[in-house]
Amino acid sequence: MTDATSVRQAADEVPPTRSLRSFLASTEIDTRLAGMIGALAVIWVGFNVMSGGLFLTSRNLWNLSVQSSSIAVMATGMVLIIVSRNIDLSVGSLLGFLGYTMAMIQAVWIPTNLGLGYDQPFTWIVTLAIGIGFGALVGALQGFIVAYGGVPSFIVTLGGLLVWRGLIFRYAQGQTIAPMDKTYQLIGGGPAGSLGDVGSWIIGGLACIAITWTVLMSNRRRRAYGFQVRPTWAMAAVIVVSSAAVLGFVWVANNYFWPPALATQYAEAHGITEPPGGLQIPTGIAYPVLIMIGVTLAMTYLATRRRFGRYVYSIGGNPDAAELGGINVRRTIMMTYALMGVLVAISAGIQTARLNAAVTNLGIQNELDVIAAAVIGGTSFAGGIGTIAGAVLGAVVMQSLRSGMVLLGLDSPTQDIVVGVVLVTAVGLDAFLRRRSTR
Amino acid sequence: MSDVARTPLVDMRGIRVAFGGVHAVENVSIDLHAGEVIGLVGGNGAGKSTLMRVLSGAHTADSGEILIDGQPVSIGNPRDAKVYGIETIYQTLALADNIDAAANVFLGREITDRSGTLDDSAMEAATRKVMHRLNPNFKNFKMPVKSLSGGQRQAVAIARPVQFNARILIMDEPTAALGPAETEQVRNLIRQLKQEGIGIFLVSHDIHDVFDLADRISVMYHGRIVGTVKKDDVTIDEVLGMIILGKPPTEVTSQELAQLHG
Numbered sequence: 001m002t003d004a005t006s007v008r009q010a011a012d013e014v015p016p017t018r019s020l021r022s023f024l025a026s027t028e029i030d031t032r033l034a035g036m037i038g039a040l041a042v043i044w045v046g047f048n049v050m051s052g053g054l055f056l057t058s059r060n061l062w063n064l065s066v067q068s069s070s071i072a073v074m075a076t077g078m079v080l081i082i083v084s085r086n087i088d089l090s091v092g093s094l095l096g097f098l099g100y101t102m103a104m105i106q107a108v109w110i111p112t113n114l115g116l117g118y119d120q121p122f123t124w125i126v127t128l129a130i131g132i133g134f135g136a137l138v139g140a141l142q143g144f145i146v147a148y149g150g151v152p153s154f155i156v157t158l159g160g161l162l163v164w165r166g167l168i169f170r171y172a173q174g175q176t177i178a179p180m181d182k183t184y185q186l187i188g189g190g191p192a193g194s195l196g197d198v199g200s201w202i203i204g205g206l207a208c209i210a211i212t213w214t215v216l217m218s219n220r221r222r223r224a225y226g227f228q229v230r231p232t233w234a235m236a237a238v239i240v241v242s243s244a245a246v247l248g249f250v251w252v253a254n255n256y257f258w259p260p261a262l263a264t265q266y267a268e269a270h271g272i273t274e275p276p277g278g279l280q281i282p283t284g285i286a287y288p289v290l291i292m293i294g295v296t297l298a299m300t301y302l303a304t305r306r307r308f309g310r311y312v313y314s315i316g317g318n319p320d321a322a323e324l325g326g327i328n329v330r331r332t333i334m335m336t337y338a339l340m341g342v343l344v345a346i347s348a349g350i351q352t353a354r355l356n357a358a359v360t361n362l363g364i365q366n367e368l369d370v371i372a373a374a375v376i377g378g379t380s381f382a383g384g385i386g387t388i389a390g391a392v393l394g395a396v397v398m399q400s401l402r403s404g405m406v407l408l409g410l411d412s413p414t415q416d417i418v419v420g421v422v423l424v425t426a427v428g429l430d431a432f433l434r435r436r437s438t439r
Numbered sequence: 440m441s442d443v444a445r446t447p448l449v450d451m452r453g454i455r456v457a458f459g460g461v462h463a464v465e466n467v468s469i470d471l472h473a474g475e476v477i478g479l480v481g482g483n484g485a486g487k488s489t490l491m492r493v494l495s496g497a498h499t500a501d502s503g504e505i506l507i508d509g510q511p512v513s514i515g516n517p518r519d520a521k522v523y524g525i526e527t528i529y530q531t532l533a534l535a536d537n538i539d540a541a542a543n544v545f546l547g548r549e550i551t552d553r554s555g556t557l558d559d560s561a562m563e564a565a566t567r568k569v570m571h572r573l574n575p576n577f578k579n580f581k582m583p584v585k586s587l588s589g590g591q592r593q594a595v596a597i598a599r600p601v602q603f604n605a606r607i608l609i610m611d612e613p614t615a616a617l618g619p620a621e622t623e624q625v626r627n628l629i630r631q632l633k634q635e636g637i638g639i640f641l642v643s644h645d646i647h648d649v650f651d652l653a654d655r656i657s658v659m660y661h662g663r664i665v666g667t668v669k670k671d672d673v674t675i676d677e678v679l680g681m682i683i684l685g686k687p688p689t690e691v692t693s694q695e696l697a698q699l700h701g
Contacts (some may be wrong), residue, residue: 228562304557306556313535314538315535317534320533324497325547384526
């Protein structure tokens with residue numbers, strides 16, 4: 001098996017056509033991603049059986065999607081940082097710091113210091129814009145020290161972890177800043193911060209059209225250049241399966257209804273007489289989940305279809321080659337950190353809006369969850385390897401484990417132990433499979 | 440072939456590079472004409488690679504000037520060099536292992552559409568065309584170059600200058616890691632590129648490669664040029680003497696020569 005000559009011979013020969021592998025090859029689905037979806041399915045079904053059917057409910061899955069969104073958004077940026085052979089340990093503290101700043105803007109500075117009062121129509125967008133801009137600036141500062149200062153990223157961001165958290169305690173003096181702006185709160189999710197059934201179906205329908213269009217266009221391009229194209233059945237399979245997944249998700253989200261108390265309030269406020277058994281208001285896709293999906297798409301485009309992404313991956317594969325290829329390696333590294341800062345600001349928005357407050361331990365240990373999500377999603381610390389979609393799935397896997405263990409009544413220390421073991425096992429298994437697949 | 444009256448394609452004058460107190464390249468002048476192959480030889484640490492890194496923009500000289508087509512130019516980084524049509528095939532190949540052949544060929548010079556989106560199909564098509572000429576058996580366009588054989592990786596590295604119509608090509612030990620058949624392929628390619636009027640600096644340890652391909656041979660020793668000779672005017676032994684003793688053949692005593700032959 002490990003005999004060098006036999007391995008080399010095997011590599012020279014045509015790979016054995018196993019039916020599943022050839023099926024996946026002709027659909028051009030990433031096998032690693034497919035494997036992760038399989039693992040996620042096993043986790044979901046396993047928890048559902050163990051919890052007596054509590055896991056695979058609309059309510060739980062809807063909550064799962066909302067709870068995953070903040071970590072998933074940051075994990076997409078962490079992928080690019082790890083791919084380019086760096087690390088960012090400061091995201092948790094930075095999230096707290098930016099969350100605090102954004103809370104101060106909407107709860108203190110705009111209403112009191114500027115004397116404009118609460119719940120102005122522009123408050124939420126001004127807050128987010130300042131938060132994102134500030135995040136980019138702070139990220140770029142850390143990236144600058146890493147790329148131009150020559151200080152290892154581990155050290156720079158370890159310093160960041162201490163500095164940003166320290167600043168929160170210094171300026172907040174342990175205070176909780178609340179409440180958030182009414183519109184701003186919506187990006188945290190919750191029944192009001194969701195699309196509702198009609199909006200969700202529209203988004204789902206548009207997504208299906210976009211999937212079909214993307215597959216057909218890529219096929220047309222490849223055909224125009226005379227390349228081999230996927231067989232029609234494989235294209236159809238990809239379109240049907242992805243569309244079914246999208247519509248399935250919309251269906252699940254629409255089958256989670258507003259909590260009865262909220263529904264009753266709503267009925268009274270709108271003068272509707274509640275039918276017996278209560279008013280059933282479909283919740284639909286939550287705004288933070290929509291943000292997560294948007295970020296995932298944008299980051300995937302950036303990573304795979306833009307020069308910036310290509311450069312990040314080439315730096316991870318061979319920094320010298322990138323430099324000799326004429327790539328501005330330092331600027332590219334700095335940009336990955338600025339981008340990370342933007343994503344941290346978005347997540348800070350989601351978390352403060354969801355909590356409806358900024359507390360001093362906001363985002364604490366988030367860096368570990370974010371790195372774990374990226375790594376479970378197949379990002380390699382050796383550099384050059386990792387996908388955005390994988391990291392988002394990694395975040396969902398982590399959150400599924402946590403939420404499943406909560407349903408089973410396991411306490412928090414036990415959860416940590418299990419997540420830790422899963423993390424190491426996943427990476428070990430991945431390394432093993434990778435060694436076997438290459439020579 | 441190398442008409443002296445013609446303006447050289449590349450003219451490097453008085454190039455000096457020092458690392459700390461060590462003079463890696465000391466007052467070196469060298470020129471190259473279109474359609475000419477200059478063999479650059481010398482022992483380890485003689486300064487050949489450093490000199491070539493200056494021309495390819497990977498390293499800046501402490502002093503000296505570079506003229507391209509008789510015009511003084513400033514080459515501060517690899518991007519500048521590429522503007523002047525200077526392409527380099529490094530000994531290490533300088534490939535990013537995790538991306539595919541087309542991505543490597545176009546690294547730093549990607550084709551994009553109007554929105555700035557990478558046009559991978561166009562890059563793959565161009566790469567297929569070039570590779571068809573260099574290595575007709577090459578099929579693995581979708582694989583990361585990590586999984587390719589040594590010869591295939593070499594072909595990817597060579598595809599770069601061919602794709603971008605290099606005028607000046609620097610090849611650092613192009614056949615060091617190759618088998619006999621692949622070495623022959625590279626030699627044929629060098630002859631072909633020379634025919635097309637490309638000027639080539641061939642850095643090599645393999646004296647037979649150099650004698651087979653070069654028009655002129657420059658020998659470096661401890662950071663200096665010992666001498667530049669026309670290939671047809673010298674024997675392999677004389678060039679070996681220059682490499683080892685660091686003196687032009689005329690200055691080598693018979694005693695030293697006897698020592699050399701043991």
